[in-house]
Amino acid sequence: MSVTAARGFTAAGIAAGIKENGNPDLALVVNNGPRLAAAGVFTSNRVKAAPVLWSEQVLKGGQVSAVVLNSGGANACTGPKGFQDTHATAEKVADVLEGHSAGEIAVCSTGLIGVLLPMDKLLPGVETAAAQLSEHGGEKAAIAIKTTDTVHKTSVAQGDGWTVGGMAKGAGMLAPGLATMLVVLTTDADLDSETLDKALRVATKVTFDRVDSDGCMSTNDTVLLLASGASEVTPGYEEFAEAVRKVCDDLGQQLIRDAEGASKDIKVEVINAATEDDAVEVGRSIARNNLLKCAIHGEDPNWGRVLSAIGTTSAAFEADRLNVAINGVWVCKNGGVGEDRDKVDMRYREVHITADLAAGNESAVIWTNDLTADYVHENSAYSS
């Protein structure tokens, strides 16, 4: 279903030969209208890949007729040549699709940083992909953008006469602002780019931005939302925004469940914070604590590491009023020893850490993973 669940979109995914192992590595998503409205959110990393610099400009116009995505190379830190390659890719897509302008083609790349793309394979690949564009191509497109992902990720939410669908990739370098991920969402709702932009920013702030697998922020993160208007239905803003949030949340959860080397999905819930920002800051600090992530891997409810992580933040709290629960057992009460830690059952994949700051009424959830030897193995061998 993926990006072709909504009417007005066609997609394709093929193997262009960018990846040496011959796996699919090029995806094309085309908006056939009647509308070409679009919004985008990009990495907050100040070292931005060429396709991010390109697509940011494209999105300023609020119109996107197609997105071309490649795995097998991030085209990041590749200098002027890298940017020329992105430009040439957009031109090629515009040529092949006919009647399109390169300025309305978004480009996304993912893979190793610091390597130029094999344009002699990529450009012919665009022709092959264009020839295979189909209303059933969403699944293949989702498969073609995988890097170390073990599964492809898609999601769909249905409105009353309209649909939001999407695909995502990402398994490592996952951190706020956004994760190393590419996401394309599509809808056949009849909405303008301003409305899409508002709904997308609200949704990503509480979904993808709160996924922090390994604290490492990518140079290539891109989330795009394209609207075709093909349903001829204009939903109410709240209803539409909720559908977008739901699809983003679902895709974000799929990213966490497929994170590199992870054996545990950890829901860090911060409650009774003075502000939502405090809750997010504390949640991220806990989610990024390597020692805690190792302990969770060892099924060890080592709450002292939660407190030491909270202590590094600027959030409002008093150390002797902090409470921490792991899987519902309040192992830390008032900053000290609480219920018996042996009561904590950590056999399952999902682990729920609750940090009670006892400082207000705000809360936030950050998702992360455990730190494992498999993560080390996968990431010590990735580029070699």
Place this chain on the structure above:
Amino acid sequence: MSVTAARGFTAAGIAAGIKENGNPDLALVVNNGPRLAAAGVFTSNRVKAAPVLWSEQVLKGGQVSAVVLNSGGANACTGPKGFQDTHATAEKVADVLEGHSAGEIAVCSTGLIGVLLPMDKLLPGVETAAAQLSEHGGEKAAIAIKTTDTVHKTSVAQGDGWTVGGMAKGAGMLAPGLATMLVVLTTDADLDSETLDKALRVATKVTFDRVDSDGCMSTNDTVLLLASGASEVTPGYEEFAEAVRKVCDDLGQQLIRDAEGASKDIKVEVINAATEDDAVEVGRSIARNNLLKCAIHGEDPNWGRVLSAIGTTSAAFEADRLNVAINGVWVCKNGGVGEDRDKVDMRYREVHITADLAAGNESAVIWTNDLTADYVHENSAYSS
């Protein structure tokens, strides 16, 4: 030589039975004067262990007659009872040493967070240690404060007629502000507590504070500097401060070399920064990037991960002017591909990453380690 290299100090290290495996776990360092001047620097973690809260108060008086240190338990997040235990430990030392006040006894603890200390073993241990105090006890004291350290750490610097010596422990939870470490430095120089404080703060800022093994800040970090005045020599400030910095630097290097599970010591040198703060911020961001740390473990000169780490900071730089060298090979030039990465020889334990921000004339060095499966193993099994 350790803490007894300087005249006027005695020390001991014994097995009190705090550690279940029977290893040494209690150390005592006594300043026999004539001066009892002292300074201290403590963790900036807002969740502070009971001994830190106690010793911060003691140091406000500028006088320390003895330091009692235990491994086998951090006495952190242990509530009012934990603080009472620290107080009782100081009282016991004051009693046993005679003529001392508990208000001049500093207490340090290290080990698992969230567990009360076995006072029935610790208090008799203080008597045993006091009976073994010796001018040659520095080595034994250094051994007794080890936790996951594989070696004990000591260092000495000689002045003209005076000496600075010290011991340190620490192997995990190493991060700025300070590392999970206990450090006791002693000197027989005849100096007041204000001078000691100034020299100690200057030294820790550029040594221990720039050691960041795993980004995790402890609840117990303590660095103490005690002066006996027994040499009857008052060195010039610059000369003395340099000796303190030298001992701190040496001990900091020993901490990095013994970091849990590490196979590489990584010197992150940031050059041509607009400000020293920028250089430190960028250095820490690189040092805390798990993906880069895994790559270094795999002897992979994956400079893209260095750039993606720099990009998350607020330091002054232009992405297309950044240069990165790994072991002297400039693999990234002007934000793009530089020299052939195959030229980088990464067979040795020490790895040198140079990040050139091309934004000014300031620089800083941060030391870190690689991320290994052994680190995960050691820290997933620590408390269970």
